[in-house]
Every structure is written in structure tokens, then in C-alpha cells.
Amino acid sequence: MSEQAPKFKVTIDNITIEVPAGTTILNAARMIGGDVTPPAMCYYSKLKESGGKCRTCLVEVSKGSEKDPRPMPKLVASCRTTVMDGMEVKNITSDKVLDARKGIVEFLLMNHPLDCPVCDQAGECDLQDLSYEHGSEGTRYEFDRRKFEKEDIGPYIQLHMTRCILCYRCVFTADQLTGKREHGVLERGDHSEISTLLGKSLDNEFIGNVIDVCPVGALTDKTFRFKNRVWFTKPVDAHRDCPTCSGKVRLWMRGDEVFRVTARKDQWGEVEEWICNDCRFHKKEVKDWVIEGPSHVRRSSVIAQGHYEHTQKPHVLIDKVIGKQPVLKMDIHSISDVNKPEIDLSKIEGPAHSTDFEGNKLLGNG
Numbered sequence: 001m002s003e004q005a006p007k008f009k010v011t012i013d014n015i016t017i018e019v020p021a022g023t024t025i026l027n028a029a030r031m032i033g034g035d036v037t038p039p040a041m042c043y044y045s046k047l048k049e050s051g052g053k054c055r056t057c058l059v060e061v062s063k064g065s066e067k068d069p070r071p072m073p074k075l076v077a078s079c080r081t082t083v084m085d086g087m088e089v090k091n092i093t094s095d096k097v098l099d100a101r102k103g104i105v106e107f108l109l110m111n112h113p114l115d116c117p118v119c120d121q122a123g124e125c126d127l128q129d130l131s132y133e134h135g136s137e138g139t140r141y142e143f144d145r146r147k148f149e150k151e152d153i154g155p156y157i158q159l160h161m162t163r164c165i166l167c168y169r170c171v172f173t174a175d176q177l178t179g180k181r182e183h184g185v186l187e188r189g190d191h192s193e194i195s196t197l198l199g200k201s202l203d204n205e206f207i208g209n210v211i212d213v214c215p216v217g218a219l220t221d222k223t224f225r226f227k228n229r230v231w232f233t234k235p236v237d238a239h240r241d242c243p244t245c246s247g248k249v250r251l252w253m254r255g256d257e258v259f260r261v262t263a264r265k266d267q268w269g270e271v272e273e274w275i276c277n278d279c280r281f282h283k284k285e286v287k288d289w290v291i292e293g294p295s296h297v298r299r300s301s302v303i304a305q306g307h308y309e310h311t312q313k314p315h316v317l318i319d320k321v322i323g324k325q326p327v328l329k330m331d332i333h334s335i336s337d338v339n340k341p342e343i344d345l346s347k348i349e350g351p352a353h354s355t356d357f358e359g360n361k362l363l364g365n366g
């Protein structure tokens with residue numbers, strides 16, 4: 001019989017949970033879920049060695065363990081620190097953490113262009129979400145940002161190095177999934193950049209997954225670029241009998257048109273199952289797929305807000321954490337003229353205009 005790992009008790013933001021020894025603080029927080037879970041821009045549970053690069057997951061350990069209750073002297077990266085029995089951790093209940101996270105966001109944005117209005121990742125960008133939650137209004141950075149030319153790194157993928165936060169996720173994905181990595185981080189320090197060596201191209205049959213793991217808009221799908229904003233498309237889950245991958249995907253549709261195909265993602269924004277290039281880039285017809293139904297977008301992001309099957313971000317036990325109940329400050333559906341959940345956007349030909357919403361024409365009331 002296999003021996004079970006001993007269980008350790010850890011308290012994160014006043015919520016106690018038992019987890020197997022060896023669990024990281026981040027994963028223990030994910031087991032609790034909701035707001036007590038620190039954000040993670042580089043850690044990816046499906047990629048070995050990931051984490052420890054971005055520092056967005058910093059937490060305060062106010063009690064090291066039952067045996068040694070001394071607090072840890074500095075904030076620690078929760079994705080790289082394992083829990084000890086009796087450990088007490090503060091995430092959103094720590095002013096130090098919130099202040100440090102603000103600083104981290106400022107650092108991440110130091111060289112990142114503020115081109116959300118034209119970036120394909122807008123609406124599903126982890127950095128955009130992070131800046132809304134933890135960012136400052138302005139920057140103190142006075143120098144020129146790093147500049148790079150856009151680079152075609154293969155038939156399907158474009159690299160905007162200016163947007164890269166050097167999280168290494170795409171490097172680990174290529175390394176661990178395709179077995180034939182053609183790109184990596186070149187140079188050191190401030191000169192570090194993602195690139196292929198000597199103009200090689202990324203064309204392995206699973207390489208498209210680097211687009212899904214990229215937390216920002218640095219790696220984008222050339223078959224979808226500038227075709228539509230993600231919040232105007234309707235995500236549906238679909239599958240096909242694929243000889244190469246599981247064939248379980250998410251289609252981003254407008255009417256009967258499949259604008260893009262991605263892997264399905266979980267509530268942490270991580271790919272549930274890797275998909276092959278054939279499913280991702282070559283199957284853009286409805287007839288290629290068996291549609292299962294609308295996707296359940298479980299993340300707090302613009303794509304969740306604009307989606308009919310929108311599920312609220314679980315405010316897990318928030319009252320226990322900070323002694324307050326969440327308050328709905330504004331229901332966008334009740335005040336917006338162009339965001340009526342009862343109107344089926346997929347029935348609109350082409351881009352939607354304000355006239356499409358006048359008098360609820362689509363409901364037959366106009």
C-alpha cells in the first residue's frame with residue numbers, strides 16, 4: 001500500500017485548510033479559492049519548473065509553523081514556498097502584500113506598452129486584469145521603453161516582444177510539450193528577449209499552445225489577429241475526433257463563423273488539455289466540430305462579463321476574510337444600452353452596431 005503524504009494545517013487569510021505536505025502556499029490557496037488566491041503570472045501547474053519569475057504571487061508568512069512560529073522576514077513567492085504544519089499566511093489581509101503587488105505591477109508595466117486598445121489579448125489578458133485590481137493610475141518611469149520589431153516566429157504565431165513579461169511559460173511549453181524547442185530567452189538582464197535562434201520558425205504540431213499559455217499579448221494567433229475583439233465573440237465548447245490530440249476545444253464564434261479555436265481553460269486561466277495545431281488553426285468551420293454548448297467561463301475577466309452564461313467570480317468566504325460582504329456596486333446589464341443579455345449577439349451579421357439594439361429588434365419587439 002502506498003503511504004499517504006502527511007497532512008499539514010495552513011491558515012490563509014483567516015481560513016484554515018488541511019493539505020498534503022509538499023503543497024505550495026499558492027496551491028493551498030487555490031484549494032480555498034476566490035479572493036484569497038494570489039495572482040500568478042508565471043506559475044503554471046501543468047509546466048514543470050514554472051514559477052518564481054514574476055513575483056505577483058508574493059504573500060506574507062506571519063507564522064512559520066507550529067514548531068517554529070517566527071514570521072518569515074520577507075514576503076515570499078507563494079508558488080515556490082511549501083506549507084509547514086501550523087503556518088499562517090496573509091494575502092489580501094496584508095497591507096504589505098498589497099503594497100508590494102502594486103509595485104510588481106508597476107515593474108511589469110515598466111516596459112510593457114499600453115496598447116490594450118489595439119492588442120488582441122485585451123479582454124483576456126492577465127496583466128490587464130492584474131493592473132485593474134492592483135495597479136496604480138500612473139507610472140513613475142521616465143525613460144524610453146524597450147523597443148522591438150514584431151517578429152513572425154512561424155507560420156501561425158506572431159511575437160510582440162514589447163509586451164513580453166519574460167515569464168518563461170512559452171519556453172517550458174515548447175520544451176516539455178513539443179520536444180523540439182526552437183525559441184528561448186536570449187541575452188541577459190535588461191537585454192533579455194524571447195526569440196528564435198537564427199530566424200528558425202516554430203512549427204511543431206503542438207506549438208500553438210504557446211499562444212494559450214502566454215499571459216499577455218506577446219504571442220498571438222496570426223489566423224485571428226485583428227479579426228474581432230474577444231468580448232464580441234461567443235465561446236462554445238466543442239470536440240472532434242482528432243488523431244493527434246484530445247480534440248476538446250473552445251470555439252470563439254460570431255454567428256456561424258468560427259473566428260478562433262483555443263484550448264479550454266480552467267478558473268485559473270490554465271489550459272485544461274493541450275490541443276494540436278490542426279484543431280487550432282485549420283478547423284475553422286462549424287461542420288468540423290460537434291458543438292457541446294456555451295462555455296462556462298469561470299474567470300473574472302471581460303470575457304466572463306460579456307458572456308450570457310456568465311458565472312460570478314466566487315467571493316469565497318470574503319466576509320470571513322475581511323469582515324465584509326461583497327456589494328454589487330453596478331449591474332452593467334441594467335444600465336448599458338449595448339449589453340443586453342437577452343439579445344443573442346451571435347444572430348447579428350457582422351459587427352454589432354447600436355442600431356441593432358434599438359427597440360430590441362432581435363427580440364421581435366422593434
Ligand code: SF4
Nearest residue numbers: 164165167168170214
Ligand atoms: S512570450 Fe508570453 S509566454 Fe513567452 S515569456 Fe513572454 S510573456 Fe511569457
Ligand code: FES
Nearest residue numbers: 043052054055079
Ligand atoms: S507566479 Fe509566483 S513568481 Fe510568478
